[in-house]
Amino acid sequence: xxxxxxxxxxxxxxxxxxxxxxxxxxxxxxxxxxxxxxxxxxxxxxxxxxxxxxxxxxxxxxxxxxxxxxxxxxxxxxxxxxxxxxxxxxxxxxxxxxxxxxx
Numbered sequence: 001x002x003x004x005x006x007x008x009x010x011x012x013x014x015x016x017x018x019x020x021x022x023x024x025x026x027x028x029x030x031x032x033x034x035x036x037x038x039x040x041x042x043x044x045x046x047x048x049x050x051x052x053x054x055x056x057x058x059x060x061x062x063x064x065x066x067x068x069x070x071x072x073x074x075x076x077x078x079x080x081x082x083x084x085x086x087x088x089x090x091x092x093x094x095x096x097x098x099x100x101x102x103x
Contacts, residue, residue: 033060054095062083071096 005013020027022044028051035057037045042062046052056062072079075092082088 013038023047028052033057033062035061036057037062038064040086046092068093068098071098 017038025047029046030053031046033054037060042064048071058075071092072089075088078092079085079088
């Protein structure tokens, strides 16, 4: 949901409205994570104030944005220009404190 198409469709505007509604709600909430939820989407799923419960299906995976993807995005140009991108990626992962390449 990143890029010009998402901007034209107003994706972030609609997402902000949904998150705003969640944070203004004053009712108990239950969230059920079935698959993956990261970043702003994960933060906006449930209001941290008041009664709330979080359940996860065994396939549920959540947290902050995965560091591995961030390293690849931050160093994309260097990786594209490198003669050995796999080796450079491994070096960058180690430099940034990432243990694995499980992306």
